[in-house]
Amino acid sequence: xxxxxxxxxxxxxxxxxxxxxxxxxxxxxxxxxxxxxxxxxxxxxxxxxxxxxxxxxxxxxxxxxxxxxxxxxxxxxxxxxxxxxxxxxxxxxxxxxxxxxxxxxxxxxxxxxxxxxxxxxxxxxxxxxxxxxxxxxxxxxxxxxxxxxxxxxxxxxxxxxxxxxxxxxxxxxxxxxxxxxxxxxxxxxxxxxxxxxxxxxxxxxxxxxxxxxxxxxxxxxxxxxxxxxxxxxxxxxxxxxxxxxxxxxxxxxxxxxxxxxxxxxxxxxxxxxxxxxxxxxxxxxxxxxxxxxxxxxxxxxxxxxxxxxxxxxxxxxxxxxxxxxxxxxxxxxxxxxxxxxxxxxxxxxxxxxxxxxxxxxxxxxxxxxxxxxxxxxxxxxxxxxxxxxxxxxxxxxxxxxxxxxxxxxxxxxxxxxxx
Amino acid sequence: xxxxxxxxxxxxxxxxxxxxxxxxxxxxxxxxxxxxxxxxxxxxxxxxxxxxxxxxxxxxxxxxxxxxxxxxxxxxxxxxxxxxxxxxxxxxxxxxxxxxxxxxxxxxxxxxxxxxxxxxxxxxxxxxxxxxxxxxxxxxxxxxxxxxxxxxxxxxxxxxxxxxxxxxxxxxxxxxxxxxxxxxxxxxxxxxxxxxxxxxxxxxxxxxxxxxxxxxxxxxxxxxxxxxxxxxxxxxxxxxxxxxxxxxxxxxxxxxxxxxxxxxxxxxxxxxxxxxxxxxxxxxxxxxxxx
Numbered sequence: 044x045x046x047x048x049x050x051x052x053x054x055x056x057x058x059x060x061x062x063x064x065x066x067x068x069x070x071x072x073x074x075x076x077x078x079x080x081x082x083x084x085x086x087x088x089x090x091x092x093x094x095x096x097x098x099x100x101x102x103x104x105x106x107x108x109x110x111x112x113x114x115x116x117x118x119x120x121x122x123x124x125x126x127x128x129x130x131x132x133x134x135x136x137x138x139x140x141x142x143x144x145x146x147x148x149x150x151x152x153x154x155x156x157x158x159x160x161x162x163x164x165x166x167x168x169x170x171x172x173x174x175x176x177x178x179x180x181x182x183x184x185x186x187x188x189x190x191x192x193x194x195x196x197x198x199x200x201x202x203x204x205x206x207x208x209x210x211x212x213x214x215x216x217x218x219x220x221x222x223x224x225x226x227x228x229x230x231x232x233x234x235x236x237x238x239x240x241x242x243x244x245x246x247x248x249x250x251x252x253x254x255x256x257x258x259x260x261x262x263x264x265x266x267x268x269x270x271x272x273x274x275x276x277x278x279x280x281x282x283x284x285x286x287x288x289x290x291x292x293x294x295x296x297x298x299x300x301x302x303x304x305x306x307x308x309x310x311x312x313x314x315x316x317x318x319x320x321x322x323x324x325x326x327x328x329x330x331x332x333x334x335x336x337x338x339x340x341x342x343x344x345x346x347x348x349x350x351x352x353x354x355x356x357x358x359x360x361x362x363x364x365x366x367x368x369x370x371x372x373x374x375x376x377x378x379x380x381x382x383x384x385x386x387x388x389x390x391x392x393x394x395x396x397x398x399x400x401x402x403x404x405x406x407x408x409x410x411x412x413x414x415x416x417x418x419x420x421x422x423x424x425x426x427x428x429x430x431x432x433x434x435x436x437x438x439x440x441x442x443x444x445x446x447x448x449x450x451x452x453x454x455x456x457x458x459x460x461x462x
Numbered sequence: 463x464x465x466x467x468x469x470x471x472x473x474x475x476x477x478x479x480x481x482x483x484x485x486x487x488x489x490x491x492x493x494x495x496x497x498x499x500x501x502x503x504x505x506x507x508x509x510x511x512x513x514x515x516x517x518x519x520x521x522x523x524x525x526x527x528x529x530x531x532x533x534x535x536x537x538x539x540x541x542x543x544x545x546x547x548x549x550x551x552x553x554x555x556x557x558x559x560x561x562x563x564x565x566x567x568x569x570x571x572x573x574x575x576x577x578x579x580x581x582x583x584x585x586x587x588x589x590x591x592x593x594x595x596x597x598x599x600x601x602x603x604x605x606x607x608x609x610x611x612x613x614x615x616x617x618x619x620x621x622x623x624x625x626x627x628x629x630x631x632x633x634x635x636x637x638x639x640x641x642x643x644x645x646x647x648x649x650x651x652x653x654x655x656x657x658x659x660x661x662x663x664x665x666x667x668x669x670x671x672x673x674x675x676x677x678x679x680x681x682x683x684x685x686x687x688x689x690x691x692x693x694x695x696x697x698x699x700x701x702x703x704x705x706x707x708x709x710x711x712x713x714x715x716x717x718x719x720x721x722x723x724x725x726x727x728x729x730x731x732x733x734x735x736x737x738x739x740x741x742x743x744x745x746x747x748x749x750x751x752x753x
Contacts, residue, residue, distance in 0.1 A: 051471075059751060069659070136750075140475055140583035143747040148476035157582060164578045168506040177502055180495035181582055 048152075049265050050115040050138075050233060055147035057107045057133050107133040108289040111147070115233075118263040122280030122297055124270070124304050129286040131269050132237065138267065139235050153232020153265070156183055158223075167211035171202060171221055174210050178225045192228045199250075200224035220247055227254045233265045234258060255279060277301060317429035324363065324425045325353040326416055331434045333405065341439025342408060342447070342456060348380075348400040350416065358420045361390045365398050366417040370430070371410060377454055378407075406456045408448065409438045477747075489585050499592035504599060518603045522559060526551040533680045542682055542716045544624025546615045549608075550710065554679040556608050557641065557709045560601040561702055562670055564645025567593035569652040569666050572749050579750060586746040587739070590650055594642045601638070612713070628715040637705050637712075640728055643735040644701060650738035654745035678703040682710075684717070701727040 060071075108130035115121050125131050137144050139157030164181045165174050175196055179189040189196075197206050200221045202213070210218060236255060252275060259266045259279070270276055276283060276297060283300035285293040293303040328351045333344040340346055350365060366381035380400055382390070413433050418426040438447050441456045448456060508514045526548055533539045534547040541550035568590035572579070575589055615623055656662045678686065678697055687694045697703050704720075704727040711717050 072658075136580075137475065141580055142750045143475065143477050145477055148474050150471040150474050152472050154472070164582075166502055166506055168509045169502060173501075173505075177498045180492070180498045181578065181584060183492070183584065185491070186494040186498075 047117055048114045049117040050152070050155075051150045052111055052113050052138075053147050053149070055111040055134075055137060055144045055149060056109040057130075057137060057142070058104055058145040059107050061103050061105060106145075106289050108137075108286070111291060113284060113291065113294055115265055115267070117153075117232075117265055118259070119282065120259040120266045120268060120280045122268050122270070122276040122283035122300070123286065124276060124283060124300065125286035125292075130289040131286055133289075134286070135235055135237050135267070135269060151233065154183065155233045155235060156226075156229045156231035157235040158226045158229075158237065165210055165218065165222065168209055170209055171200075171206040171213070172197075174221065175206075175225055178222060179228075182226060182229055183231065184229060188230075196224045196228050199227060199254075216247075223247075223251055227251070227258075230262075231264070233267065235267045235269075237269045252278065318427065320418070320424040320426040321420070322425065323356050323420045323423075324358050324418060326418060326426050326428065326431070327351045327353045329414060329416075329432050331432075340405060340434060340436045342405055342436055343439040343441030343443075344405055346402045346405040348402070348414075350398045350400075350418075352396050352398065352418075354394060354396055357394045358425075359392050360395045360398075361392045362421045363390075363395070363398070363425075364419045367400075368415045368417075369407070370413045370415065371454055372412075374413075375454075377412065404441070404458065405436070405439075406441070406458075407436050408450055408454050408456060409436050410450065410454070411435050485585070489587065492584050492588055495584060496588050496592050496595065499588065500596040500599070503592065503596040515603065518600050519607050522552060522555045522604050523607070525555050529555070529680050539681045540685060542684075542714070545714050545716060546619075546621075546623055546625075549611060549615050549625070550682075550714075551680060552608050552611060553710050553713055554706055556601070556604045557637070557706050558674060558677060558679045558702075559604065560597060560638065561641040561645045561705075562674070563597040563600065564594050564642055565649045565652075566666065566670060567597060568646055568649025569656075569663075571650070571653040572657045572745070573653070573663075576750070579746075587650075587742060590646055590653070590742075593649075594646050598638070598642070625714045625716070628712045628719075630719050631712045634709065634712055636728075637709050640705055640731045641702070644705075644731040647731070647735035647738035650742040651734075654738075654741045654749075657745055657749040673702070676700055676703065678707050683707050698723075699726075701730045 111130075111134060113121075123131050123134065135157065136142050138149065139155055141157075164178055166177065169177065172193070175193060176186065176189055179196075180186070197203050200217075200223075202217050202221050202224075205213060205217065210221070213221070255266060255268070256279060258264050266279070268276065268279055280297045282295065283293075283297040284291055285300050285304045293300050330349040330351065331340060331346065332349070333340045333346045348367070350367075364382055366379065366383065368376060369378045369380070371377050382398075411433055412435075413430045416426065416428045416431050417424070441447065508517060511517065513520070529551040530547045533551070534541060541547050571586070571590045571593075579586065612625075616625060652662055652666055676697060677700060683697055683703065686697055704723050708719055708724055708727075711719055
């Protein structure tokens, strides 16, 4: 297999206008149209700012992605990671020709097929078999190709019994199975996969990952794989791109990319969607540090949770009580930490601007966790923030044996001996 | 072994585009999709109805019946020497319906298929084309009904009607093609223009209704000329009116075909189709951002 370049992305950018379409937009359209007539550059290309979701901008234009440059070699599996709104989907939409870029160009030597969302074009009134043909054709297969693969597709989906029943009678999982089965049997030169593994049961997910591995390793086809699942990325991709605010933040080996992603992830930023309380004392930031690494929290390390406070009313430490809870991704309550259970009688009578909780040997398995704070001042609720921030825990050597318990066997690690 | 030149690219995705960018090879590659869409339209249209495809027949029959009652019996519009009123109306309605179905069906292409267009790429023009083809089937069934009534009126009624197909009838497929091109062209223009500003969709609803009155569907053009000569040019240069009138001339054998006007209708249909294709191609690249 020659390692020539199959896909080249040159300086690609995509600008979007925010807000609604109405009478206000027509003046911009006319202005743009007039500039084109007199041969000037589109005036709105100069404006527009970096795409930061949470900040207010000064104009209605944002660059969802900007100055994207990369190359993909034939047979390579390239991962793309980034936070919500970093521009992953926009990039994939441009790659799969759903929309065109505002600037720049993409050159390709092969056919690109996308698996942006499985089941596109399924018609509920048609049977599974009819939908396989329709969906396959939408994704770019010819009837002959589908004919030769139909048995394989039905077998892969595991829906043989229902294949001549209208799809509207299917369970949602069955629809996904059928749709992925069709998509997995596509034979494009470049396959674009976006988060399809998030659906389906465990057995099917395993099957799907296996299929993608086959596609890339067995058949030597190029795959662009977007996911939030670091394990899947690590497993499948040799190289990975980290997108941040519409720009490429990092491109290189997957393990480095994941480290970069977790480092730049400003997950400790407060999310104040659900905040209650009097506000006499307010939590300004939550800093979570482990002893060696300022960025990654490793299982088994010493970890400090520092809550910075805005205490303008001079509430003394004795009157403050801080509880916080750690929830996992699914919202299950993992642990509750509070100065009620630890330091009930020894709180000093001084004004404080921060409170730190220290966990000597951090006992949670790898994953993403959320913190909910509950701060009271003199018995009344001062600042109660649901899911105030999230943090990621990476595999660490808790037991000093180099072995870690499997994630699906438990979230918490206990300190124990075998005697 | 692989001596690729650096610029040997299959295709390029960029914001720049040619005016007419119709990739026939690609279209051909996706021809199966066209037929699968047609199949989808046909098998799903009348699912869970009792009469099913009978609705294809009832709609033109009842319309013709009402037209005969209102326009011929009540308003006394003549339908030409020896042509049964009902048959005259049925011919007009059937041909007009095909044009109308193509126009209305394709005018919603972008809006109706927003979801699927937003997920996956295929030549967008497949979608409106499939509408035209599936309407052709419906048109075929309606023509069958028309032939049935034609035979009934000529041979099985006591009155003697003076109708017989003209030799020019062999050219009728050309008329069907022109109706398809015209409907498709206009539909694509409207569909493209409504992706950002939806105002035009409201025009389509009653515009099509009004256009029918200006398209010689329920009256012969000669009668209009006789009664309203000042506005005759409106009808005279309306390509769809020319086509509807030509269709009736062919099937009833009344009057002469005006080949000059037919050529004019053919040229204007092709022209509108090409304009539609250009606008459609321009829109398809990024309509998903504005719809």
